[in-house]
Amino acid sequence: MSPATALSWFARHELRLAWREWFAMMTGGRRRRARAAVIGLLFFAALLHVPAWAVIGRFADLQLPLDKSSLIVISATILLAWTLMLSQAIESVTRVFYARADLDLIMSSPARLANLFSVRIAAIALSVTAMALLFSTPFIDVLVIGGGLRWLGAFGVVVAMGLSAAAVAIAVTILLFRLIGPARTRFVAQILAAIIGAGFVIALQVAAIISYGTLSRFTILTSGTLAAHAPDVDSIWWWPARATMGDSEALLLLLALGLVLLGCVMAIFSGRFADTAIDAAAYGTSNRKRAKERPFRGGSRRQALRRKEIILLWRDPWLISQTLMQLLYLVPPALLLWRSFGDSSVALTLITPVIVMAAGQLAGGLAWLTISGEDAPDLVATAPLTPSSVTRAKIEVVLIAIAVIFSPLVAALVFASPFQASITAAVLIVGAASATAIQLWFRVQARRSQFRRRQTSSRLATFAEAFSSIGWAATAALLLTLPTAGIVSGLITAGLLAMTWKFSPRRE
Amino acid sequence: MVATDAKPDGVAVMKPESSALELRGLTKRFDRLAVDSLDLTIHAGEFYALVGPNGAGKTTTLRMVAGLLRPDDGAVSIFGIDALADPVAAKQVMAWVSDEPMIYDKLTPLEYLEFVAGLWGIAPSASKPVAEELLSSLGLAPHRHERCEGFSKGMRQKVALAGALVHDPRLIILDEPLTGLDAVSARHVKGLLGDRVRAGCTVIMTTHILEVAERMADRIGVIAAGRLVAEGTLTELRQQNGHADTSLEDLFIALVTLQDAA
Ligand SMILES: Nc1ncnc2c1ncn2[C@@H]1O[C@H](COP(=O)(O)OP(=O)(O)OP(=O)(O)O)[C@@H](O)[C@H]1O
Ligand SMILES: [Mg+2]
Numbered sequence: 212m213s214p215a216t217a218l219s220w221f222a223r224h225e226l227r228l229a230w231r232e233w234f235a236m237m238t239g240g241r242r243r244r245a246r247a248a249v250i251g252l253l254f255f256a257a258l259l260h261v262p263a264w265a266v267i268g269r270f271a272d273l274q275l276p277l278d279k280s281s282l283i284v285i286s287a288t289i290l291l292a293w294t295l296m297l298s299q300a301i302e303s304v305t306r307v308f309y310a311r312a313d314l315d316l317i318m319s320s321p322a323r324l325a326n327l328f329s330v331r332i333a334a335i336a337l338s339v340t341a342m343a344l345l346f347s348t349p350f351i352d353v354l355v356i357g358g359g360l361r362w363l364g365a366f367g368v369v370v371a372m373g374l375s376a377a378a379v380a381i382a383v384t385i386l387l388f389r390l391i392g393p394a395r396t397r398f399v400a401q402i403l404a405a406i407i408g409a410g411f412v413i414a415l416q417v418a419a420i421i422s423y424g425t426l427s428r429f430t431i432l433t434s435g436t437l438a439a440h441a442p443d444v445d446s447i448w449w450w451p452a453r454a455t456m457g458d459s460e461a462l463l464l465l466l467a468l469g470l471v472l473l474g475c476v477m478a479i480f481s482g483r484f485a486d487t488a489i490d491a492a493a494y495g496t497s498n499r500k501r502a503k504e505r506p507f508r509g510g511s512r513r514q515a516l517r518r519k520e521i522i523l524l525w526r527d528p529w530l531i532s533q534t535l536m537q538l539l540y541l542v543p544p545a546l547l548l549w550r551s552f553g554d555s556s557v558a559l560t561l562i563t564p565v566i567v568m569a570a571g572q573l574a575g576g577l578a579w580l581t582i583s584g585e586d587a588p589d590l591v592a593t594a595p596l597t598p599s600s601v602t603r604a605k606i607e608v609v610l611i612a613i614a615v616i617f618s619p620l621v622a623a624l625v626f627a628s629p630f631q632a633s634i635t636a637a638v639l640i641v642g643a644a645s646a647t648a649i650q651l652w653f654r655v656q657a658r659r660s661q662f663r664r665r666q667t668s669s670r671l672a673t674f675a676e677a678f679s680s681i682g683w684a685a686t687a688a689l690l691l692t693l694p695t696a697g698i699v700s701g702l703i704t705a706g707l708l709a710m711t712w713k714f715s716p717r718r719e
Numbered sequence: 720m721v722a723t724d725a726k727p728d729g730v731a732v733m734k735p736e737s738s739a740l741e742l743r744g745l746t747k748r749f750d751r752l753a754v755d756s757l758d759l760t761i762h763a764g765e766f767y768a769l770v771g772p773n774g775a776g777k778t779t780t781l782r783m784v785a786g787l788l789r790p791d792d793g794a795v796s797i798f799g800i801d802a803l804a805d806p807v808a809a810k811q812v813m814a815w816v817s818d819e820p821m822i823y824d825k826l827t828p829l830e831y832l833e834f835v836a837g838l839w840g841i842a843p844s845a846s847k848p849v850a851e852e853l854l855s856s857l858g859l860a861p862h863r864h865e866r867c868e869g870f871s872k873g874m875r876q877k878v879a880l881a882g883a884l885v886h887d888p889r890l891i892i893l894d895e896p897l898t899g900l901d902a903v904s905a906r907h908v909k910g911l912l913g914d915r916v917r918a919g920c921t922v923i924m925t926t927h928i929l930e931v932a933e934r935m936a937d938r939i940g941v942i943a944a945g946r947l948v949a950e951g952t953l954t955e956l957r958q959q960n961g962h963a964d965t966s967l968e969d970l971f972i973a974l975v976t977l978q979d980a981a
Pocket of ligand 1: 731749750753771772775777779780912
């Protein structure tokens with residue numbers, strides 16, 4: 212094979228892998244469902260146009276030139292989308308590094324590694340861009356329909372953003388590798404991706420709360436103070452915003468910039484990609500943590516099981532990054548709580564659904580880790596315990612963890628409003644229990660390291676979990692404001708749960 | 720030839736009265752019949768080797784004994800305990816080591832053994848010295864405080880094996896315990912199992928290394944297509960097939976091809 216054919220062959224291989232992975236994610240690994248998945252996806256895309264219309268429909272007839280505050284809002288939106296892409300790109304880059312099986316094969320092949328990794332970098336950029344296009348299409352559609360063809364430029368901006376986000380992600384990850392080593396990079400990259408994904412929204416909210424005491428993210432952006440500090444209307448900083456609105460000169464420049472950035476990253480890093488990958492593959496043999504000498508602990512069999520689950524959760528990097536993220540989401544409402552401390556503000560109510568939602572999500576993840584993510588199923592199954600006491604011990608651990616994390620928050624709420632605190636606690640318990648129950652009904656034995664892919668094993672469980680935590684959060688909020696509506700919402704959520712149970716593979 | 724490993728053929732290990740394991744009409748069907756109304760009796764204090772071609776149903780049989788799979792039909796009795804009716808009591812006296820070592824990446828070997836001992840309800844004061852001793856006899860003592868995530872396959876296998884021995888079971892069931900082990904570790908494992916048998920423990924293991932079966936086992940069972948096609952000491956197997964001094968390998972191949980032809 213000539214180098215050129217080898218490269219195009221590898222590119223096709225990469226694309227096929229990416230497509231299969233995506234496809235498997237969409238169909239839950241079942242080929243037969245392909246048609247249903249495509250129809251479902253189209254339907255979902257069509258459905259997305261509705262919220263898209265609601266959110267940005269009214270901006271469709273914005274025209275150039277714009278005043279500063281509109282420029283700020285558009286640029287901030289673009290920046291937000293870009294950070295989300297960046298976080299997704301960091302995720303895919305680390306995934307490529309740590310997917311060991313494939314790397315062994317590639318690196319033992321006689322092909323030129325720098326070339327192969329250039330292709331791989333391009334493939335990452337392509338998949339990030341494709342994903343971004345997929346999600347932005349409904350929004351851009353709405354703008355094009357409402358405001359004319361000039362909004363098509365926005366697609367170009369999305370492409371430029373995808374390319375540059377991938378380039379930055381690769382550079383950041385490889386630099387992290389060099390600086391802190393492969394073992395910690397994986398962990399740091401996970402947290403970084405999570406925080407970048409959430410951080411920007413949260414930062415805006417915090418800023419808005421501090422300055423005005425409301426929770427709208429536009430408040431700070433449209434305020435006069437910010438406009439006074441912002442650069443001139445002609446400044447290059449506004450080019451992304453102008454390109455979105457159909458300024459072709461700005462658009463071309465952005466696309467060129469994105470391509471140049473990606474090209475530079477390929478040129479600089481594709482050679483280093485191989486070393487980095489080798490280091491990542493070696494990860495695990497170095498940097499071992501040592502435990503201290505201590506006597507064995509006694510107790511009942513269930514206690515032994517609980518202790519093991521707690522140790523494993525404690526040592527789980529996912530849990531730490533997830534908890535951090537959930538707590539991050541709690542920052543704005545907590546701030547609100549602190550600001551409106553004393554006066555009974557309506558805004559205070561807001562903290563309840565956020566807490567309930569966070570608890571539900573966390574409980575779902577924890578329950579998966581303890582119930583499905585058992586790495587030695589044979590050992591536990593051959594131990595002299597009944598299966599039900601094993602399950603009970605695992606559920607206890609989930610609920611204990613949730614209690615430890617959330618009781619300080621609820622306790623703080625008691626000082627502000629005992630009534631609200633009690634509603635929050637009650638719905639929180641119900642929500643966490645529901646999420647745990649769903650994981651229990653849909654449990655499938657899996658390795659703990661497959662956590663990231665747990666959603667693919669059951670679409671229904673994933674949706675049910677999301678609906679349940681949203682439903683309980685809404686119930687909590689409504690119970691505080693409109694008790695009757697709250698009861699109705701609670702009944703609906705309970706009904707949905709019952710339906711989920713009916714369709715679950717393990718009814719007990 | 721290693722003298723300590725070698726076991727003279729046909730030595731009657733004081734023919735025990737009670738049976739450690741009795742399978743009656745054990746049947747399991749997946750897409751096809753995997754285990755076909757299997758009858759098997761293993762005496763207490765015996766080292767029993769189960770051999771057979773790939774897909775013969777060895778693992779399936781042992782998983783049913785260990786309580787990991789529910790048989791479609793048949794009875795399993797372990798030291799007189801009906802394992803299907805009272806699985807917890809049966810599990811208390813046995814240990815299972817699967818062919819794929821399953822341990823926890825984030826636990827150290829010592830923590831793993833602590834957990835296993837806790838599951839079997841062993842007093843911590845008794846289990847800690849046993850655990851330390853097992854780890855050092857398997858050559859894992861220098862790694863006993865390291866997390867298992869960086870361990871090789873053989874090291875994992877050894878940790879899993881130590882887990883099976885730490886609660887002092889009366890019946891040990893092992894599915895291909897020697898794959899992935901180096902010569903020294905394999906020797907250690909064989910030595911450990913031999914010691915257990917001498918101490919009165921019953922061991923059942925499957926293996927593809929016929930030499931091991933030949934040298935260590937008191938009795939050998941040959942299973943093919945879910946049925947027991949031959950059973951006995953090596954001499955008995957030879958006599959049954961009319962070959963005076965063939966190796967077990969030749970016998971095995973003869974038996975299995977005979978079964979295939981049938
Ligand atoms: N979970 C399962 N689902 C479907 N079929 C199975 C399952 N487990 C085993 N089988 C089938 O049962 C038969 C016996 O398999 P088993 O694993 O018991 O063989 P084995 O004797 O242990 O083979 P090996 O020597 O390769 O380990 C095979 O035909 C296998 O395909
Ligand atoms: Mg097997």
